Amino acid sequence: LELGSQLRHSLERDELALLYQPMVQLCDGKTAGFEALLRWEHPEHGTVSPNTFIPIAESNGLIIEIGKWVLRKACQQAMQWQEEFGRPIMISVNVSVRQLSSTGFVEAVTETLEETKLQPECLKLEVTESFLMQDPESTIELLHQLRRIGLTIGIDDFGTGYSSLSYLHRMPLDILKVDRSFVESMFDSEKNASLIRSILALAKSLELNVVAEGVETLAQLQRLQDLGCHFVQGFYFSQPVKPECASELINHRW
Ligand code: G
Ligand code: G
Ligand code: MN
Ligand code: NA
Numbered sequence: 001l002e003l004g005s006q007l008r009h010s011l012e013r014d015e016l017a018l019l020y021q022p023m024v025q026l027c028d029g030k031t032a033g034f035e036a037l038l039r040w041e042h043p044e045h046g047t048v049s050p051n052t053f054i055p056i057a058e059s060n061g062l063i064i065e066i067g068k069w070v071l072r073k074a075c076q077q078a079m080q081w082q083e084e085f086g087r088p089i090m091i092s093v094n095v096s097v098r099q100l101s102s103t104g105f106v107e108a109v110t111e112t113l114e115e116t117k118l119q120p121e122c123l124k125l126e127v128t129e130s131f132l133m134q135d136p137e138s139t140i141e142l143l144h145q146l147r148r149i150g151l152t153i154g155i156d157d158f159g160t161g162y163s164s165l166s167y168l169h170r171m172p173l174d175i176l177k178v179d180r181s182f183v184e185s186m187f188d189s190e191k192n193a194s195l196i197r198s199i200l201a202l203a204k205s206l207e208l209n210v211v212a213e214g215v216e217t218l219a220q221l222q223r224l225q226d227l228g229c230h231f232v233q234g235f236y237f238s239q240p241v242k243p244e245c246a247s248e249l250i251n252h253r254w
Contacts, residue, residue, distance in 0.1 A: 003048075004056050007040070011069055015041050018073050019240035022249045023092070023211060023233045026225050029254040033090025035126070035233065036074040037240040038066075058098045067099040068108055075116040075123060077243055082122070085250055092124040094156065097131045106145045113149070120150030124175065127153065129161030136167040143172045154211070159199055169206055176203045180214020180234070186223065200227050 010016050020034035040048040057063040071093055078091040099105065113120055125146065132139050132155065143153055154175030155163075159182055178199055185192045203210045212224045215234030224232060237254060 003053065004060050004062075006042070007053055007056055007060075007062055010040055010042075011065065015043070016066065016069065017041055018070065018077070018243075020077070020243060020246035021233060021240040022238050022246070022252075023090070023231050024237055024254045025231055026229060031249055031252060031254070032231060033092065033122075033124075034246055035092040035094075035240070036070065036077070037094070038070055054096060058096055061098075063096050063098050064102055067095060068112070070094075071109065071112050072116065075112055075118040078122055079116050079118045081247065081250060082118075084247070088119060088122045089250065090122055090124060090152075091118075092126050092154065094126045097128070097134065100127060100131060100142065101135075106142070106149070109146065109151070110149060121152070124152040124154055126156040126177065128156050129158055129163050132171060133161065133163055133167065136164070136171075140167075140170055140172070147172045157213075159195075165202075173206070173208055175211055175231075176206070176208040177211045177213055178229075183212050183214045183220055183224070183234070184216075186220065197227060200229065204228070 017039050018036045019039055020036060022031045023033050023035060024030070025032040038050045038054075040050075040053050042048050054063065057066050074091050074093050078089050081089040109123075109125075113123065146153060152174045153172065154177055155173055156177050157179040158176050160179045176199070178196065182192070182196045182199065186196050187193070200210055209230045210228075211231040211233060212220075212229045213233050215221050215224065215232045215236045217236060220234075221232060221236060238249060241249075
């Protein structure tokens with residue numbers, strides 16, 4: 001059977017799972033929240049990366065159902081942590097282009113929040129730069145609707161797409177996530193170092209908080225802190241982990 005039709009059964013067979021990667025707040029070294037990252041535990045192929053199956057789910061339409069499952073699961077988990085730890089825990093969910101553009105997306109998010117009782121302020125949606133620029137006028141409207149509900153919106157993988165600056169400053173956004181390729185190469189040359197400085201300056205002028213992704217070394221962490229980055233994420237702190245392991249990171253001081 002091809003992967004696409006197997007994917008169709010993955011939900012009912014309980015083969016999808018979310019891992020959680022902590023996002024660390026630099027001003028106090030506290031865990032600010034987690035990004036939910038989807039995995040498919042395939043009975044024969046083992047763990048399949050979302051890089052492989054999300055494009056399939058996008059093309060056969062399953063992304064809508066999978067996306068709803070991810071959203072509900074992540075909100076339930078955040079609510080469970082809130083009850084356990086007595087304070088709100090921020091959760092970030094990646095949403096794909098087709099999911100965001102589908103009719104009823106805003107309603108589906110609203111329903112999930114009502115069902116799970118999670119405060120909207122605890123939910124962050126990560127959208128890609130390419131999505132934002134695909135149809136900027138309707139995107140601006142959609143983001144306003146999501147913002148009115150109370151959600152936080154972040155641009156994921158920033159710097160890898162082609163953002164129009166004139167549109168970017170009109171987009172109702174809260175967070176800019178610097179793509180990990182910039183963090184990876186920041187010590188390679190003076191040019192690369194100034195590139196990351198420029199992204200941070202842009203974020204500042206757009207009044208966006210910055211998350212640097214893919215932080216793997218102490219040197220990267222220190223430089224990012226000096227450059228005024230607000231949040232960091234990466235293997236230096238933790239890989240994406242199962243919910244039980246993530247629980248242990250909530251009160252950890254980094
Ligand atoms: O977790 P990992 O680094 O393997 O993720 C690979 C890619 O899959 C990343 O671009 C990430 O944003 C994307 N991804 C992970 N989880 C989800 C999800 O739940 N929904 C969508 N649409 N993309 C996801
Ligand atoms: O596109 P997005 O930013 O959502 O992708 C998240 C992906 O990045 C996940 O698959 C996650 O496993 C991966 N990731 C997270 N931290 C690091 C890191 O420090 N180094 C590398 N190479 N990948 C990372
Ligand atoms: Mn992401
Ligand atoms: Na990214």
